[in-house]
Amino acid sequence: MNTKFLSLIIVALSLTCLGIYLFVSAPPPLDLNVSKVNKSYSTENAFKIIAKLNDDTRTFYTKEIVGKGMASGLKFHEDWQKSNVEAGPLPALFLRGIAQYIEKSAVPMGLYLGSDFPIVQANLFEGVQAEKFKEIKKDKKPKFFYDTDTDRHIGMFPDFAGAQACVTCHNEHKDSPKKNWKLNDMMGATTWSYPTDSISTDELLAMISIYKNGVKNTYTSYITEVNGFKSTIKPNVGNNWPSQGYNIPSWNTLSDTIDLMTSKALMTSILNK
Ligand code: HEC
Numbered sequence: 001m002n003t004k005f006l007s008l009i010i011v012a013l014s015l016t017c018l019g020i021y022l023f024v025s026a027p028p029p030l031d032l033n034v035s036k037v038n039k040s041y042s043t044e045n046a047f048k049i050i051a052k053l054n055d056d057t058r059t060f061y062t063k064e065i066v067g068k069g070m071a072s073g074l075k076f077h078e079d080w081q082k083s084n085v086e087a088g089p090l091p092a093l094f095l096r097g098i099a100q101y102i103e104k105s106a107v108p109m110g111l112y113l114g115s116d117f118p119i120v121q122a123n124l125f126e127g128v129q130a131e132k133f134k135e136i137k138k139d140k141k142p143k144f145f146y147d148t149d150t151d152r153h154i155g156m157f158p159d160f161a162g163a164q165a166c167v168t169c170h171n172e173h174k175d176s177p178k179k180n181w182k183l184n185d186m187m188g189a190t191t192w193s194y195p196t197d198s199i200s201t202d203e204l205l206a207m208i209s210i211y212k213n214g215v216k217n218t219y220t221s222y223i224t225e226v227n228g229f230k231s232t233i234k235p236n237v238g239n240n241w242p243s244q245g246y247n248i249p250s251w252n253t254l255s256d257t258i259d260l261m262t263s264k265a266l267m268t269s270i271l272n273k
Contacts, residue, residue: 044153053211078093101217161183208266215258
């Protein structure tokens with residue numbers, strides 16, 4: 001699916017390139033290699049594209065895997081990777097898994113989920129990001145700026161309590177410094193960072209691809225954990241969903257669904273810059 005999708009982008013970009021090429025100047029030879037398409041994006045637009053993909057993916061994971069899963073008897077925990085804990089990753093930990101995967105890669109993109117009232121102190125915004133976070137709390141709009149503390153370009157996107165589960169779990173958590181979160185409150189912000197202020201098409205495709213690989217890596221670690229469950233009954237891993245019972249979808253089932261859901265918006269945003 002991933003390669004099919006990338007080929008689709010390459011074909012679309014190539015056709016656009018061919019159109020422009022033939023229209024502006026026609027002499028042969030034609031070179032339709034995508035890396036020669038010198039379409040560059042502002043890092044701000046790239047952040048918007050990747051943040052939308054992340055939002056859709058995370059919301060889907062939270063609702064269909066964690067939300068429906070808990071109703072079907074699946075367990076999710078912050079310490080899901082510890083050998084004595086037989087559970088899946090909570091949404092924030094799912095995001096952390098993706099962030100750590102990206103951090104280890106050659107793509108210089110950073111991803112961080114922070115807050116002003118975090119359960120975990122390491123998630124507390126500091127410096128210029130804490131200031132910008134206050135502004136976002138007022139107007140609820142994403143902020144794009146240069147962070148001199150880290151020498152990186154930043155895109156900060158508000159993270160809302162979109163489901164009662166967010167509110168209940170945070171209010172009841174023993175380490176939560178705030179116990180009166182309400183539905184639709186802004187609970188935090190997803191922060192993306194990148195060293196340059198504009199990027200090439202190849203760089204954008206690399207950002208998308210590393211993000212998707214991060215999702216795959218984190219999800220397949222969860223499946224590996226499930227296969228090693230000793231004291232908990234193993235859920236069925238395959239084509240079925242938690243909404244249908246004690247199941248979790250295989251990676252292929254999950255990624256096909258996420259790709260179908262996200263491809264159109266992704267393709268449109270890539271082509272329209
Ligand atoms: C079942 C419990 C649970 C649910 C449901 C849950 N969270 Fe969390 N959330 C946590 C825990 C635990 C952490 C800290 C994880 C860590 O960083 O180790 C966390 C971390 C966060 C953070 C980073 C700041 C912090 O508190 O450390 C944000 C922002 C956040 N969650 C927002 C949300 C939103 C929005 C939702 C709903 C879409 C949600 N959470 C659902 C338990 C939960």
